Amino acid sequence: MIRPAIAGLLYALALFVFFSEILGLYRFKYVLNRMHAAAMGDTLGIMLIVAGTIVLRGWSMASLKLVLILAFMFLTGPAATHLIAGGEVRSNEHAGGEYTQEDRR
Amino acid sequence: MKKLSRFNDWVDGELDFPLSTLHDARPERHERGRHHSMSDSRSLSAFSKVYALLCLLVCLLLVCTLLAVAAALPGFGSEENPTVNEVSEHYVGQAEHETGAENVIAGMILNYRGFDTFGESCVLFLAVCCVMQLLWSTGAEKKQKTDFGGQDVILSRVCRVLVPCVLCFGLCVLFSGHTSPGGGFSGGSVLGAALIIFALAFGDGAVSRFFSRRIYNLVRITGLMVYALMFGCYIFLGANGIESELSRYIVLVVDIAVGLVVMSTMYGFYSFYTKGEL
Amino acid sequence: MTGLINAIIDNRYAVTAVLLFVIGLANMLLQPNLIKKVVAFNIMDSATFLMLASRGFVEGRVAAVLTDGGADVSRYVNPIPAGLVLTGIVVSVSVSAFSLALIQRIYARYGTVELGELLKLTKKEKV
Incomplete structure (x- = not known):
């Protein structure tokens, strides 16, 4: 009984994270803020989902694979976000300094 | 290598295809002058409106037809599906033995x-x-x-x-x-x-x-x-x-x-x- | 009414595939941007793959990789649509790559991928 409860809690947290991710993705104006929201959801939300599934199903070969997926996501997600942000910084001439109103749009 | 660059030139439009008869038509078009371009762009915008309407019509017709067909198909996951026939049974049954x-x-x-x-x-x-x-x-x-x-x-x-x-x-x-x-x-x-x-x-x-x-x-x-x-x-x-x-x-x-x-x-x-x- | 809803639920994947296909077709016909046309083409491809894959499934059977159960015909789903989808994916990748290469050439020459501007530019070129 305790296992599904913990898993459900983790899933609910993950849903909250995904909800705030999508809210941030649509409501923020500037590209770096939006990217921050998206990357947060990608890493934390997926971590919570995978952790919940591991708790729900117990230790087995499948949950070992899930841990591998978790490690892969943790490595690749932030690196990809970092690269996209680098692209924005490289292509935007105002980046690093003050942003004009046009950039924020 | 030289041929490839010639091909590139042709794709870019810098080189004409050898058997082009378009050359003869070109000066004639030049003489027609520029006042045609206005009416051209007007007919283009009219054409694009008609085109969008026709596209929507075609898409609606297509979606109706295809949905009618999809409703008449045997249900998802049922065994009466005509694709589940003796061919697939042969593949599943004999594949390990034959391949x-x-x-x-x-x-x-x-x-x-x-x-x-x-x-x-x-x-x-x-x-x-x-x-x-x-x-x-x-x-x-x-x-x-x-x-x-x-x-x-x-x-x-x-x-x-x-x-x-x-x-x-x-x-x-x-x-x-x-x-x-x-x-x-x-x-x-x-x-x-x-x-x-x-x-x-x-x-x-x-x-x-x-x-x-x-x-x-x-x-x-x-x-x-x-x-x-x-x-x-x-x-x-x-x-x-x-x-x-x-x-x-x-x-x-x-x-x-x-x-x-x-x-x-x-x-x-x-x-x-x-x-x-x- | 219930009969219609039942028919839709019975064939939910086919209905989704039809809707996706028409969305892709409408975008392909109406989008002025060439890149978006390629995206629409890929949506149409995905719809076709969904249709094919859903046709091969049989309720309660597993994927056609033989396990300890041996070659018991009634245990595995139909393998033919999977092979057809594989063929389709390869062709779709090739066509997308070819059309994107063409679009890159067009952009290098005209500096735009909007169809209307391209028509104007080519017309100007001819005159």
Whole structure:
């Protein structure tokens, strides 16, 4: 009984994270803020989902694979976000300094 | 090489196709003057309105027809589906005995339908050739393209961990295609992805050290040739008459050949889109 | 009404595939941007693959990779649509790559991928 409860809690947290991710993705104006929201959801939300599934199903070969997926996501997600942000910084001439109103749009 | 640059000129429109009769029409159009262009653009906008209406009509008609057909189909997952017939029963029932592959789909596409898959590999090969001809950059364009690879510390650190894992996974998928899910197409694309990540992280020079244009062409052509030869010999020897162990070996070799073709295709697309050469 | 809803639920994947296909077709016909046309083409491809894959499934059966159960015909789904989808994916990748290469050439020459501007530019060129 305790296992599904913990898993459900983790899933609910993950849903909250995904909800705030999508809210941030649509409501923020500037590209770096939006990217921050998206990357947060990608890493934390997926971590919570995978952790919940591991708790729900117990230790087995499948949950070992899930841990591998978790490690892969943790490595690749932030690196990809970092690269996209680098692209924005490289292509935007105002980046690093003050942003004009046009950039924020 | 000279022919290729002439082809490039023709694609760019700088060179006319030799048997052009369009030349004679050109001065005549020049004389017609510019006042036609106004009425031209007006008729163009009118045409685009009619076009949008017609498109919507066609789409609505199509969606009605297709939905009516979809409603009349046997339900999802039912056994009365006409596609579940004696052909698929034969594939599932006899595949292990006749092809030696426990993965029925691999046995099917590489053995029963081997020539079809050979055609697919040729399609990939030709796609790379077309992209190569279209995007091969000439000397002037080449200097503008800069190599961003190898500058990013975070990316190169991550890739030092990631690339060996992805390579191992790709090889695992490639080599176990006949006994478990996987096979030449999926394994080859994972290997190609590993190459692309490597090129992104450590610069294009790092890849061309062990995967130069010569080796690239060699791998590409060897894959297709091995496929053609092995499968041709297999068919010539009588296909189903061969005992199971040998034909499993043939499925594995053909799978690896397909994987090589797919890998070089993926890397070729990346290479030509980013820097216009290999 | 219930009969219609039941028919839709019975064939939910086919209905989704039809809707996706028409969305892709409408975008392909109406989008002025060439890149978006390629995206629409890929949506149409995905719809076709969904249709094919859903036709091969049989309730309660597993994927056609033989396990300890041996070659019992009634245990595995139909393998033919999987092979057809594989063929389709290869062709779709090749066509997308070819059309994107063409679009890159067009952009290098005209500096735009909007169809209307391209029509104007080519017309100006001819005059």
